[in-house]
Amino acid sequence: MKAAAKAHTNIALIKYWGKRDEQLFLPTNSSISLTLDKFYTETSVAFDPELDTDQFFLNGQQADQKETAKITSFLDRIRIMSGKSLYAKIDSENHVPTAAGFASSASGFAALATAATKAIGLDLDDRKLSQIARQGSGSASRSIFGGYVEWQKGEKNDGSDCYALPILGEQAWDLRILSVEVTTKEKKILSREGMKRTVETSPFYSGWLEAVEKDLITARAAIKATDFEKLGHVVEANALKMHATTLGANPPFMYWQSATVEVLQEVQELRASGVEAYFTIDAGPNVKVLCKPEDEAKIMEKLSLLPVVREIHPCRPGPGISYLS
Numbered sequence: 001m002k003a004a005a006k007a008h009t010n011i012a013l014i015k016y017w018g019k020r021d022e023q024l025f026l027p028t029n030s031s032i033s034l035t036l037d038k039f040y041t042e043t044s045v046a047f048d049p050e051l052d053t054d055q056f057f058l059n060g061q062q063a064d065q066k067e068t069a070k071i072t073s074f075l076d077r078i079r080i081m082s083g084k085s086l087y088a089k090i091d092s093e094n095h096v097p098t099a100a101g102f103a104s105s106a107s108g109f110a111a112l113a114t115a116a117t118k119a120i121g122l123d124l125d126d127r128k129l130s131q132i133a134r135q136g137s138g139s140a141s142r143s144i145f146g147g148y149v150e151w152q153k154g155e156k157n158d159g160s161d162c163y164a165l166p167i168l169g170e171q172a173w174d175l176r177i178l179s180v181e182v183t184t185k186e187k188k189i190l191s192r193e194g195m196k197r198t199v200e201t202s203p204f205y206s207g208w209l210e211a212v213e214k215d216l217i218t219a220r221a222a223i224k225a226t227d228f229e230k231l232g233h234v235v236e237a238n239a240l241k242m243h244a245t246t247l248g249a250n251p252p253f254m255y256w257q258s259a260t261v262e263v264l265q266e267v268q269e270l271r272a273s274g275v276e277a278y279f280t281i282d283a284g285p286n287v288k289v290l291c292k293p294e295d296e297a298k299i300m301e302k303l304s305l306l307p308v309v310r311e312i313h314p315c316r317p318g319p320g321i322s323y324l325s
Contacts, residue, residue: 001086003118004044004324007110007143009096009103010035011177011288011315013235013280014212014219015242016138016151018199024159025138028199029212031151032219033142035170036177037318041107043092044324045115051087058092074109074136075116081132082120090116097181097313103191103282109136110143114321129321130163146170146320148223150216170317173226176296178289179313180303182259189253191283194246202248211241232278232290239280257285259308266306270299 016031054072056063063071071090079085090112096104113133117124124132126144134141134151141163142149147170154162189197198205215238222231246253260281267279267289277299278290291299300312 001048001119001121002044002046003115004042005111005114005118005321006040006042006324007107007114007140007321008035008037008040008146008318009107010139010142010149011280012139012142012282013148013231014215014238015282017208017212017242017245018195018205019138020153021157021159022196024162025134025136026159026162027138027151027153029209030153030216031142032167032216032223033139033149033151034175034177035143035146035149035318035320036315037170038313038315039096039104039107040318041092041094041096041104041111042324043090043108043111043115045088045090045112045119047084047086047088047119049086051089054087055089056092057090059094070136071112074112077132077135078113078116078120078122081117082122084120086120088116088119097179103137103139105137106139106143109133109140110321112136113140114144114323118323126320127163127165130165131159134159134162134164144321147172147317150220166320167220168223168226170319173223174293174316175228176291176293177315178291178296178300178303179315180263180287180289180309181311181313182263182287182308183257183285184310187255187284189255194249194253194255194283197253198245198249201250202245204245204248208241208245212238215241228276228290228292232276235280235290236278243281255281255284260285260287262306262308263287263289263303266303270302275299275302 010033014032018028130144148168151164218234
């Protein structure tokens with residue numbers, strides 16, 4: 001009973017920021033992402049009647065008890081679905097530069113959900129896989145699919161209507177995403193903690209929920225029309241609104257560093273000079289820049305001249321999950 005799968009990470013264009021259910025990972029708002037070609041996780045899962053506990057190996061090293069417990073808790077959901085109580089050996093290889101601000105949890109849990117359900121004998125469609133992956137990491141629900149993806153928040157308390165669906169395939173619109181790395185230091189406030197604090201204490205959060213619904217409509221229409229300018233404006237504005245909610249939290253906090261602001265200002269100056277570029281920022285200090293293929297080299301050259309920029313990782317739209325032999 002063994003299977004292996006590959007899943008790619010994604011970047012949120014319209015942000016997921018807040019949960020309505022912490023246990024089932026049900027978001028307070030829908031979100032839109034772009035799956036990326038360059039960064040991915042490969043995971044094999046082997047259920048074995050000889051094992052009396054799960055064994056989790058990450059990048060060739062056996063994980064500690066805390067990390068293994070997370071995997072066991074996730075696999076328990078799959079064991080319940082299958083009616084089988086077998087333990088597993090999990091081997092996972094991350095090809096994701098987490099220091100650059102790409103969360104490996106998205107590709108990690110998408111690959112784990114895909115491999116584990118196949119190994120235990122479940123035959124599930126991508127929508128169901130998205131629901132399962134979501135319960136390990138919210139953004140993992142989007143990594144099941146390639147290209148441009150919407151994770152629908154749903155309304156039901158059991159999460160049965162909360163899953164991701166594709167908007168546009170990765171071959172349909174070739175944009176470029178430059179991940180601009182300004183620091184490799186671990187952030188002081190993890191996304192999960194920051195999200196919870198913002199939802200519970202920020203007076204700006206209700207405004208975020210109202211605004212994000214309009215942003216979703218705009219972004220969805222821009223993607224379907226392949227309107228880069230329209231998408232770029234809403235993506236940038238959405239990121240700024242998300243980060244504004246953290247300033248109103250109690251106590252307030254900020255993911256940006258001075259280097260972050262330097263990159264944002266450079267992107268805005270590029271745009272003022274006629275080069276189409278837009279930024280977005282997840283819950284961290286590093287910046288992602290959206291651009292057209294014909295402007296990629298010029299923007300990379302300009303940003304690389306900034307002393308605060310450590311490295312730039314160029315990416316393209318990437319595929320959804322795949323099974324490995």
